[in-house]
Amino acid sequence: MSKKNKKDKKKNADGSNKHDKVNGQSSLENPQGASSIPPELSASERLEEKMSKKNKKDKKKNSADGSEKLDTVEVQPVSGNRQAVSSIPPEGQLPVNKKAYEKELARLQEELIKLQEWIRFKKLKVVVIFEGRDAAGKGGVIKRITESLNPRICRVVALPAPTEREKTQWYFQRYVAHLPAGGEMLLFDRSWYNRANVERVMGFCTDDEYSEFLRSVPEFERMLVRSDIILIKYWFSVSDKEQEKRFQGRINNPTKRWKLSPMDLNSRARWVEYSKAKDEMFAHTDIKQAPWYVVNADNKMCARLNCIHHLLSMIRYEDLTPEPIALPPRQQEGGYVRPPITDQNFVPEVYIQEDKVADAKH
Numbered sequence: 001m002s003k004k005n006k007k008d009k010k011k012n013a014d015g016s017n018k019h020d021k022v023n024g025q026s027s028l029e030n031p032q033g034a035s036s037i038p039p040e041l042s043a044s045e046r047l048e049e050k051m052s053k054k055n056k057k058d059k060k061k062n063s064a065d066g067s068e069k070l071d072t073v074e075v076q077p078v079s080g081n082r083q084a085v086s087s088i089p090p091e092g093q094l095p096v097n098k099k100a101y102e103k104e105l106a107r108l109q110e111e112l113i114k115l116q117e118w119i120r121f122k123k124l125k126v127v128v129i130f131e132g133r134d135a136a137g138k139g140g141v142i143k144r145i146t147e148s149l150n151p152r153i154c155r156v157v158a159l160p161a162p163t164e165r166e167k168t169q170w171y172f173q174r175y176v177a178h179l180p181a182g183g184e185m186l187l188f189d190r191s192w193y194n195r196a197n198v199e200r201v202m203g204f205c206t207d208d209e210y211s212e213f214l215r216s217v218p219e220f221e222r223m224l225v226r227s228d229i230i231l232i233k234y235w236f237s238v239s240d241k242e243q244e245k246r247f248q249g250r251i252n253n254p255t256k257r258w259k260l261s262p263m264d265l266n267s268r269a270r271w272v273e274y275s276k277a278k279d280e281m282f283a284h285t286d287i288k289q290a291p292w293y294v295v296n297a298d299n300k301m302c303a304r305l306n307c308i309h310h311l312l313s314m315i316r317y318e319d320l321t322p323e324p325i326a327l328p329p330r331q332q333e334g335g336y337v338r339p340p341i342t343d344q345n346f347v348p349e350v351y352i353q354e355d356k357v358a359d360a361k362h
Contacts, residue, residue, distance in 0.1 A: 101301040108308045109148045116149050116185070118317035123182030125229045128311065129191045132236030133274070134264045135246040137297045141236075141307050142187050155180070158189035171195065171213065172220055179229065192217065196281040201273045202266065214284040221290040231290045232314055234307060235278070236297040240271055 096104070119126060130138040146154055157178045166174050172192055180186045195213045199205040205213075224231050238246075247268065250256040267274055286292045293310060297303040 096299075096301055096305065098301070101305065104305055105144060105308075108305065108312065109144070111312050112145060112149060112308065114319050114321060115312060115315060115317045116153050117320040118315075119185055120153055120183045121320055124185075124315070125180045125182055125227075126185040126315065127180060127188065127224070127229055127231050128185070129188045129193070129231070129233040130236065131190060131193050131197070131234065132295075132297065133238045133243060134267045135243050135250070135259075136236035136238040137300050137303050138189060138234075138236050140300055141295075141304050142189055144304050145187065145308060145311070153183065154185045154187065156187045156189055171209070172216075179224075192220075193281065193285075196285070197274065197277050198263065198267070200277045201270055202263070214281075217285055218287050221285070221287065225289045230315060232311065233290055233292050234295055235282075235292050236295045236303065238297045242298045243268070 094100070094104075118124070130142060132138055142156055146156060155178075159174065159178075162174065175188075175192050178186060178188075192213075195205055195210065196217075200210050221231055247260060247264070250260045282292055295303050295307050295310075
């Protein structure tokens with residue numbers, strides 16, 4: 001083989017052949033086209049690749065069909081506390097108070113409507129996963145996203161605990177049934193990652209089921225992406241101090257007390273175990289085709305704005321807002337006589353307009 005051919009066969013630093021790249025990007029890059037997703041391996045993927053090479057002999061065995069299968073999934077220790085990292089320089093960050101929050105939220109919600117129309121027009125299939133600690137603010141963000149959108153286009157799925165029948169199904173089966181068709185956006189308020197968090201910590205799944213999940217979910221998500229589904233995953237991170245404050249607020253507020261379940265109290269008591277489960281989940285599922293995006297959720301207003309702003313940046317869209325329309329003239333009666341109004345059953349007017357009370361007194 002000539003020196004030239006040998007040079008052509010050399011691999012790049014990321015492990016891919018030069019012939020596998022088009023326009024400087026790997027052929028395995030996210031087909032969503034989001035510019036914020038780096039083409040190189042993430043730190044977690046490099047760690048996972050290093051672990052795989054180091055423990056290959058100890059952690060693999062040959063199956064009946066000659067393929068190799070992992071026996072166990074190794075838990076990696078967590079060292080130190082992770083600090084919230086912002087990719088925005090201080091001069092580019094905007095201070096937010098209540099008034100500024102409401103103004104910016106209204107602007108972002110207008111942009112969400114434009115995104116919705118683009119998804120409908122282009123028949124896009126979008127799945128957004130919201131995961132995180134209890135009381136981290138996932139529901140609040142979902143509510144602000146959906147409150148001005150068409151529920152037939154933007155749907156929310158928050159599945160209860162699986163039934164006895166669902167427990168016997170393929171684990172992903174009950175989630176697949178809710179995946180979007182063309183022109184729809186689906187928001188998962190918790191998702192298949194229940195197995196990596198609450199089921200793992202609370203012992204609702206076996207070690208084998210947990211290990212199989214960590215092996216299966218990266219390929220499952222790659223399959224979704226290859227099926228032209230835009231998959232975006234958010235993890236809402238909240239400090240233990242802020243979580244305790246929100247739990248106390250729920251206890252003291254009768255309208256929010258229903259949000260506090262025995263499972264929430266258990267998650268508080270097992271804070272470190274949940275931290276380990278989250279870190280291990282990231283190590284195996286933070287893939288370049290569907291990376292995790294962490295939202296600093298200690299401040300609810302900032303978390304909502306940052307998450308919506310980032311979501312809008314993940315999908316390129318154009319403004320398809322319809323032009324203003326003119327209402328047609330009202331149809332004439334044409335001699336039609338309606339039945340007496342007294343024949344109808346009305347809801348009692350316990351509450352009436354304020355100026356009508358003043359008129360009644362006079």
